[in-house]
Amino acid sequence: MEYVTPEGLRTDGRRPRELRKLGCQLGTLESADGSATCEMGFTKVLAAVFGPRDTAGKLHPDRAVVRCQVATAPFSAGERRRRGKRGPLATEQAATIRETLAENIHLELLPRTQIDLYFHVLQADGGILSTCLNAGMLALADAGIPLKDLVGSCTVGYLESTPLLDLNYIEESGGGPLLPMAYQPNMDKILMLQMDKGKLPVETFEVLATLATEGCRAVTGQIRQSLMNHTKQLAVARGSV
């Protein structure tokens, strides 16, 4: 399989260092406290935030507790299959998302509360974790939870000796290493960086990490833009503008 042609184009016509079409929408669910849909190419994730709320159970006296669940729709990929929310993959993804997003929340401002994050993968075409993180970020902002910074996430990979940004499903199945990253642009801090599959020489890893930060910056740019637009709409609706 050829992932990058000698002309420098990927299977879907992008160049190696280009992101897919990124779409963000806020407030897509009325019943949730905060919600957002994020699309990266054909990967589409719906995130819903409930809370902060006071519930019975093990609550921490001096900070908020974050809970997270990821479910994948059976129709999310070409072949219909039952994909549970308790599978090992979903559990692992949920843990990663919880840890990453909790790091960005001023938890200490919300003691004795709980924040629930629900993710629904509606379409899966690679980069699920990154799309979830982006959607989660927007949903948290929509819910009005105090955040430290913006968070942007994207995945980089390495196939045929070429660093690729934002891999789609075909490229993810190419067998190369995958590095999902989450990044806070203003604090210039990497919140999360994983490496799934494969081995890499350190030099290549550094190239990939730099590419991932650049990608994340571009994503946060978009996220900022959509937050601004949404806020503007709200302001117009309230008649304050």
Next chain:
Amino acid sequence: MWQKNAYLKKTRQGNVVKVVREHYLRDDISSGTPLDPQCSPSDAKLSADARHYLVVDTNVVLKATDFLEHSSIDDVIVPSIVLQEAKSRNLSAYHRIRALAADPQRRFYVFANENHRDTYVKQKDGELINDRNDRAIRAVVSWYKQLLGDKMQVILLSGDRENRRLAREECGAEACSVQEYARMRTDDKELLDLAAHWGQQEFDEDDESEGKSKKRRRIYEDHRPLSSLTQGIKNGTLHQGVLNVSRYCWHEGFVPSSIGQEIRIEGVSRMNRAMAGDVVVVEIVPDNVASRSGSRPGAADGPDADEEDDGYDVGDETTGLEASAVHGVDDAICLQGPQDDDSSTKPPSGQVVGIIKRAWRTRGYCGTIMPPRDGKDFVPGRARWVRFRPKDRRFPHMMMRTAQADQLLGKNIVAVVEEWQSHRRLPDCRYVRTIGTVGDTEAETDVLLMENDIATSPFTPEVLACLPPLPWDVGPADVADPHRRDLRHLCVCSVDPPGCKDIDDALHVRLLPNGNYELGVHIADVTHFVKPETALDTEAAQRGTTVYLVQRRIDMLPKALTEDICSLRGNVDRLAFSVLWEATLEGDVLHDKTTFTKSIIRSRAALTYEEAQTRIDDDRLTDDVSMSLKALARFGQILRKRRMEKGALELASPEVKLSIDTESLNPTDIGLSQVRLANKMVEEMMLLANSTVAEKILSRFPSSACLRRHPAAPRSKYEPLLKALEPHGVSLDVTSNKRLAETLDGAVLPGDPFFNTIVRMMATRCMNEAQYFGAAQYSRSEYYHFGLAMDLYTHFTSPIRRYADCLVHRFLAASMDQEVLPASAHDVDTVKGVTDNLNVRHRNAQFAGRASVTLFTLIYFKQKGTVTEAARVVGLRKKSVIVFVPKYGIEGMVGRILSGGEEAAKWDYVMNKSGNGVVSQSGKRSLKVFDSVTVRIEVKTTQGYEEEVIMSLVDEDAAQSADADMDTADAMDET
């Protein structure tokens, strides 16, 4: 711009799924021509002052690849949709076009039309995908036409008439077929010949479209549709496999099948247009049908052992013992007699009903064209059909249409198969190029290289740029390297065949203060110069091995490295990779004291085997080098004895040695090569080094280390040999290598010293081939090397001429934490890909080496004239026997009897009942395997132009007059 691309796909489980993919359209795709102001100069692949630009379609790319490769075709625009289609239909055509596009010398530009905003076309409702793609190609033509206007003419080159018509109407562009274009290009006549077949094909198409000749006589049965084939394979009525074909007859083959037995396919009609190597689907047919359908019933002649190899690496110290019989299965049959009457043992007969995948070589087949049957000459310049005869007899004759038949006669040419339709008796082929005159040594050598797929092109400038500048010497940086030990004080020497310039191993031994000995093997540090993932490395990995021909060497690495920088020549400082052992006086190697290190050495003497042997044998010599050689020889003997005790096999192979006149390149002498104690000494040291290194790299890289294994052959492979040995009262125990070695030692006949060698030679052929592999490919127990009786083995000692050794060097350096392995060497699949290629290259190199010996044998006998020589029968066929001539180390098929110098009327031997001998019909004479016979060897011209060594059996009664025969034959030769 953003497009959705959705289509339905059937999965392996049979479910239909909808696949949705993104498709981005861009506005930054370059047109690749300097006439376009938008195009950056670095992208401008096409020329500004070209004759015209050609846009090609898929048909042209697939069918006329040679045409496009011709040097007078340039300024070609290849739309990316064409490449996509080509890739799915013929991968090798795709790679060839890719190579053209990557070649800086050629002006081929790949235009990514599918991702260009203005040339992307969407499939319309109800439109066939092919029509859509044709439309996309036309969109490219219009786009370029619009872009270039009057500045340049754009021509569509298409094999499809409708497409050409639409291009003229819709885009107003010029459009022509390959042949029309070739005719238009009056500057190069050769183009027309390359396009010759194309003209014919289009002519045929016209016929069909007009319905004129709908009723063509079918000669072959049509192949069944794929769906019914898969159905048949599923329910077990049909069998799928790769077709193996007899070395001497293209319509006698067999397919290994899942039913445990091979399915034999005999006869042209049963072969049903399948060719050697094709993946075919076979139906089992009852045998009595066979005679009716005109195929030969009953026993097939086994393929000849004539060109068979024995599995020995020519001139290799380390693998001399590695039995690697290449075509075990083929050989097994060569002893086989006619099938016994009980049909239970008889392999089932089959008939080809479908071909899954053709193995037609895209590099083409070498061969000659046959003179016209009526004896008249070809008329120059008139296109006509001629018969092409491939050099490799596993392939059928082919029909070629050419206008230059008169010039091609008597030349070695290359042709590629076009197609084989059911109404054509023979396949159609197309001329590609001429290699040279038949019988010319150079041209014949080129042919054998081409047939064995050996790259002979000179190294590219990119590869040569990786070399250090000459003259090269060990520099201060190398001396200062903390990982490199200075071993220049050691008395190191090398022992190699005479005339060897690529010396990659050297040895030393010295007494240690504690009374033990230090043994050292020093291997040229090739990977110091060949760094991973450089152009040099890629090229070496591709070539895989140096190929040794009788008069020539085709190097794996450029000459500067091979003969100078890496070669451990005498009295110069060289970089090496050393393995040092400590051994007791009794020859016990203390494995915990083994060290591996990169080093600098200075060889005291570069000796030949003969010189080394003289020094070992001469007691008066007490200089350092001679004393170390004597000590090494002693250790060599001890190590060898230990190995033999463990069950290593001592095998024989007819390794032919040719002496060549350096000026004229004519062979002056021919015979079996000699093995001396010195050879064995070097071999033992190399084996020790290889196995020690294998252990080291496997312990560090348990999944990706590159090793070498030699699987034991199943008993069935030895069966024919065992059967042939029965009448001589000799039996072999093939249950283990140790037992086999012991029984081979016992296989002697009193008063027949050569018997044992022949048995060993034939036993070697029954065995499997040794192979390189990545450690993850097999389980630990399968790493065993049967021939050497070693648990672990690899190749470490010849990095100059084998790429596997370079890989192992890198693994070893990395396991000492001195170097970092490239990521690819960790990847199990990559290692597998590399080793698979190495196995193929290794085998091809051996075949080429042998073919070269055969070629020079022919020249030798041509000069020498007819000789009469003693020979041994080594195989039986239906109408011939295979004999081995010990004096010259050659093997050949004998199918004629001479009595008293005259050719006897007929080969009247027939197979006896038990299948282990042939008896003449008069019953007077009989021949069994291992019998001594006398043969006459001469060179004759067959089939018009080709010369062959012909052997004929000299009737025992008339043997006395052999000398007389010779004289008359000589006289005849002179006239």
